[in-house]
Amino acid sequence: MTKRHVALPDDAEATLRGFVSAVDDRLAAAGGPAELADEVTETLVDLHGDREAYERWRDDDAVSPVEAARFANYDPRNATLESEYYAEKDEEAFARSKPLQWLWRQFDNTPLADNVEFALRFRRMLADHLFADVGEDVRxxxxxxxxxxxxxxxxxxxxxHDDVHLDDRGKLTIGDRASVSDAVHVYTHDHDIVDQTDVDNYHTIIEDDARVTQGALVRAGVRVGENAVVGSRSVVQGDVPDHHVAVGMPAKSIKVKPGWESVAAPLESANENRQDERRLDHDLPEDLDAFDEFQRDRSPPDA
Structure with missing residues (x-):
């Protein structure tokens, strides 16, 4: 094995446990989105060491415009996220996940985020509140x-790993013992090739023991099979069967992992696109105030 156990000094360990436990308790006790936003705001104020100045601002004492902007930005209600603009989002679920996602993102902007042991445990705690489900010993x-x-x-x-994008506009499932390497992008939504404002959502699956390596892109609706490997910088357009190794742009299965030949599908059956089977239906609100960011008509003349 290439990893070893690392421990913090006892005093630092006690501080870590106390802080993570306190934030966990406060998030768990929040009764609704408004209380959750309050707890996130207070946590971010303390994480950034701004408590004294923040209290002065809240008491209407004079602060500079840049300080006022910074203090207001701790409150997730004063921020917008890209996903906030998505018409089909579950408003009730988003009202709760937005403050938690804001805490996740802003925590990563603090020096504590570079303290690996501290940051791993903080994010794991936060994932319990944010994700639909999260297992044990996740890093x-x-x-x-x-x-x-x-x-x-x-x-x-x-x-x-670092700088991974997990798109869950649709649904994303990552199985036990899977590894997603640095700078991987995993998608669950896709745009129509003619009208890019037409979006479909899918269920994307990375199965148990699969490994998606550095810089790869996994398209919406793809299944990366059990114990499979996706090579670095690959673009996965179709399913990767169990125990297969897929590489390239677009990714193709090039071999079966040595020793797994008897239980793996043959190479000639690989690279099937089964995206349509994992399409997720969604309804748009009847009173939707639609926003067309492109303002163009690209209707094909031969349609």
């Missing part, structure tokens, strides 16, 4: 972004 590194968070399910002993 979530710095710079992970997501669409909502509440449509993500992660199994036991999963590792998600």
């Amino acid at each position: 979530l590194f710095k710079g992970i972004s997501m669409t909502y968070g509440h449509n993500i399910e992660i199994g036991d002993n999963v590792v998600v």
Whole structure:
């Protein structure tokens, strides 16, 4: 094995446990989105060491415009996220996940986020509140972004490395002991090739013991099979069968893992696109005030 156990000094360990436990309790006790936003705000004020100045601002004492902007930004109600604009989002679920996602993102902007042992445990605690389901002994590194968070399910002993994007506009499932390497992008939504404002959502699956390596892209609705490997910088457009190794742009299965030949599908059966089977239906609100960011008509003349 290439890893070893690392422990913090006793005093630092006690401080870590106390802080993570206190935030966990406060988030758990929040009765609704408004209380949750309050707890996130207070946590971020303390994480950034701004308590004294923040209290002065809240008491209407004079502060500079840049300080006022910074203090207001701790409150997730004063922030917008890209996912907030998505018409089909579950408003009730998003109202709760937005403050938690804001805490996740802003925590990663603090010096504590570079303290690996501290940050792993903080994010794991936060994932319990944010994700649909998260297993034991999960390791979530710095710079992970997501669409909502509440449509993500992660199994036991999963590792998600730095700067990974987990799109859960649809639904994302990552199985036990899976590894998602640095700078991987995993998608659960896709745009129509003619009208890019037309979006479909899918269920994307990374199965138990699968490994998606550095910089790869997994398209919406793909299943990366059990114990499979996706090579670095690959673009996965179709399913990767169990125990297969897929590489390239677009990714193709090139071999079966040595020793797994008797239980793996043959190479000629690989690379099937089964996206349509994992399409998720959604209804838009009847009173939707639609926003077309492109303002163009690209209707094909031969349609």
